[in-house]
Amino acid sequence: MMxxxxxxxxxxxxxxxxxxxxxxxxxxxxxxxxxxxxxKRSVGKVKTFRGQELQIEETTDDSFEGIDIxxxxxxxxxxxxxxxxxxxxxxxxxxxxxxFRMDPETPLVVPEVNPExxxxxxxxxxxxxxxxxxxxxxxxxxxxxxGLDRVIVSTYQAVSGAGLHALEELKAQTQAVLNGEEPxxxxxxxxxxxxxxxxxxxALPQIDVFSxxxxxxxxxxxxxxxxxxxxxxxxxxxxTCVRIPVMSGHSESVYFEVDDKNVSVADIWEVLKDAPxxxxxxxxxxxxxxxxxxxxxxxxxxxxxxxxxxDVDNGFHMWVVSDNLLKGAAxxxxxxxxxxxxMGLL
Amino acid sequence: MMxxxxxxxxxxxxxxxxxxxxxxxxxxxxxxxxxxxxxKRSVGKVKTFRGQELQIEETTDDSFEGIDIxxxxxxxxxxxxxxxxxxxxxxxxxxxxxxFRMDPETPLVVPEVNPExxxxxxxxxxxxxxxxxxxxxxxxxxxxxxGLDRVIVSTYQAVSGAGLHALEELKAQTQAVLNGEEPxxxxxxxxxxxxxxxxxxxALPQIDVFSxxxxxxxxxxxxxxxxxxxxxxxxxxxxTCVRIPVMSGHSESVYFEVDDKNVSVADIWEVLKDAPxxxxxxxxxxxxxxxxxxxxxxxxxxxxxxxxxxDVDNGFHMWVVSDNLLKGAAxxxxxxxxxxxxMGLL
Numbered sequence: 001m002m003x004x005x006x007x008x009x010x011x012x013x014x015x016x017x018x019x020x021x022x023x024x025x026x027x028x029x030x031x032x033x034x035x036x037x038x039x040k041r042s043v044g045k046v047k048t049f050r051g052q053e054l055q056i057e058e059t060t061d062d063s064f065e066g067i068d069i070x071x072x073x074x075x076x077x078x079x080x081x082x083x084x085x086x087x088x089x090x091x092x093x094x095x096x097x098x099x100f101r102m103d104p105e106t107p108l109v110v111p112e113v114n115p116e117x118x119x120x121x122x123x124x125x126x127x128x129x130x131x132x133x134x135x136x137x138x139x140x141x142x143x144x145x146x147g148l149d150r151v152i153v154s155t156y157q158a159v160s161g162a163g164l165h166a167l168e169e170l171k172a173q174t175q176a177v178l179n180g181e182e183p184x185x186x187x188x189x190x191x192x193x194x195x196x197x198x199x200x201x202x203a204l205p206q207i208d209v210f211s212x213x214x215x216x217x218x219x220x221x222x223x224x225x226x227x228x229x230x231x232x233x234x235x236x237x238x239x240t241c242v243r244i245p246v247m248s249g250h251s252e253s254v255y256f257e258v259d260d261k262n263v264s265v266a267d268i269w270e271v272l273k274d275a276p277x278x279x280x281x282x283x284x285x286x287x288x289x290x291x292x293x294x295x296x297x298x299x300x301x302x303x304x305x306x307x308x309x310x311d312v313d314n315g316f317h318m319w320v321v322s323d324n325l326l327k328g329a330a331x332x333x334x335x336x337x338x339x340x341x342x343m344g345l346l
Numbered sequence: 347m348m349x350x351x352x353x354x355x356x357x358x359x360x361x362x363x364x365x366x367x368x369x370x371x372x373x374x375x376x377x378x379x380x381x382x383x384x385x386k387r388s389v390g391k392v393k394t395f396r397g398q399e400l401q402i403e404e405t406t407d408d409s410f411e412g413i414d415i416x417x418x419x420x421x422x423x424x425x426x427x428x429x430x431x432x433x434x435x436x437x438x439x440x441x442x443x444x445x446f447r448m449d450p451e452t453p454l455v456v457p458e459v460n461p462e463x464x465x466x467x468x469x470x471x472x473x474x475x476x477x478x479x480x481x482x483x484x485x486x487x488x489x490x491x492x493g494l495d496r497v498i499v500s501t502y503q504a505v506s507g508a509g510l511h512a513l514e515e516l517k518a519q520t521q522a523v524l525n526g527e528e529p530x531x532x533x534x535x536x537x538x539x540x541x542x543x544x545x546x547x548x549a550l551p552q553i554d555v556f557s558x559x560x561x562x563x564x565x566x567x568x569x570x571x572x573x574x575x576x577x578x579x580x581x582x583x584x585x586t587c588v589r590i591p592v593m594s595g596h597s598e599s600v601y602f603e604v605d606d607k608n609v610s611v612a613d614i615w616e617v618l619k620d621a622p623x624x625x626x627x628x629x630x631x632x633x634x635x636x637x638x639x640x641x642x643x644x645x646x647x648x649x650x651x652x653x654x655x656x657d658v659d660n661g662f663h664m665w666v667v668s669d670n671l672l673k674g675a676a677x678x679x680x681x682x683x684x685x686x687x688x689m690g691l692l
Binding site for chain 1: 496498500502517520521524535539540541543544547548549550551552556559560561569582583584586588590591592593595597599601611630631632633635636637638639650651652653654655656657658661663665
């Protein structure tokens, strides 16, 4: 009989936690028991899982007794506070926050890209940033075949990445504008920052707070995490991260340069059409390209609009779209757990 | 006494025509008479101008008798049909469509960048594409000081650029989604194309129809027009043009490489802070950067988020925003007329 696992979701009432619950519903994931953890104020709420009602419990150091897999997605502070207890209790922590992503001891894993890094874990595996995941899923097959020298990405990121309250803010602001009223901003661009600006019918070139060199943390995440996941510090990566009024589904305009100067668009298509986790949607004659709206609810990364740069022989442009709450968060976390089972690590 | 001019607006009921009317209200523009022209179905509609009621008249070959300046913004077909009669009648045509932009005989002018090209006109001056104008306004002062080798732009374009019907579509679709209904698409991404996709809470990587090399016409416009306006075929330009659910205000993520390898962000600030038509809004410590929403109703091009590329010494990123109906269309056209008066060409 296949082994079954005791699983906990920390942050079960959040945007990502809810998607994790939905993904685990799938009967193929071998669950013995599921524990839903959140903050004190969610205690008593009930979620349905595989026909059973599950009470939300408060996360404490004692929550992880007997847990095999703890999926954390409740903010970096919660991971820092409770992951040691979870690991001590024998659980593998799969963390969707940025708390340990750049920790040299912590594998940062996208199963399509660097599954072997899972073997190096010391109890905690970090799930990369949403915008990074979909980009490396699209770039890795190209990199393996043709080498990758440089990446410049501009993102078109959905509001659900900032959480359920931000999504409510988008809807309320949008309705206000349609009613001819002033939109009120309390959360975006970044809950922890000083000023807030309307996202409704707008584009905000700030995701997370500002950091070194005029880049935001979100941009640094894309830069640093891409290099770590690909295991190559020499890949040139630069990013501009922008929030747009989309509920779910991140889109990215990705420029990249391969090492091989004789690559054609057809060569890239050939590589991507069977690449793991990638769906190629690229037929401009029939207006076939990915969009955020069409990506919602799907686990794959969708790639289209692949073009050779007008001037640079080894330069290409592409449009990469994925559901930021699924491949960008919940699905990648669940997929890490599945991959660890498959690799005999769990 | 200052000379006064007989002005006609062709396409006076459109999104851009209405903005032209608003700009000409400004008492500083020396108008003797204003004629509002449109298609037959708008005849009889009335607009108020400087306290007077003006009837919309049908555009015919006889419409331009005595007209000094004809501002065209009613689609390329209308320009091709009626501009010869306007020129023959002695009018200077300032055309906001793409009909003659790449015609070698036609100056393509952004007054801050290449005003001297106005001297070469043969009756018609082309107004560049909205997304091109704001980009070259921001790049030209940098280019003059440090040289410009390469540009890669990803756009975040507003729906009003596709006309008033597209704007109504955005609003109707948005309300539908908020009501939990399916959004219906009839116009976007491109009125003349076969398939239509919802723009509400979405990002559409298609503006205008597809053309050579997998690029859209909008992308080719940015590539070719930038080279023509700057008078330099060797500048490398590549573009990805994307429509997002913003009503007005185009945003652009612009990567550029200067010739000089010793340029700092402070050097770029220094050049842009007094550049014509540019407003520098770049203070990330205080979350100061331009947004589409804040640009609406203003004639300037707003620039912020200027950063050095992480890996390439002469590479920089910036965020460029402008009201696509004003600097991107109506204001640039009116400004061309003003500049021609100033230069004694009218």
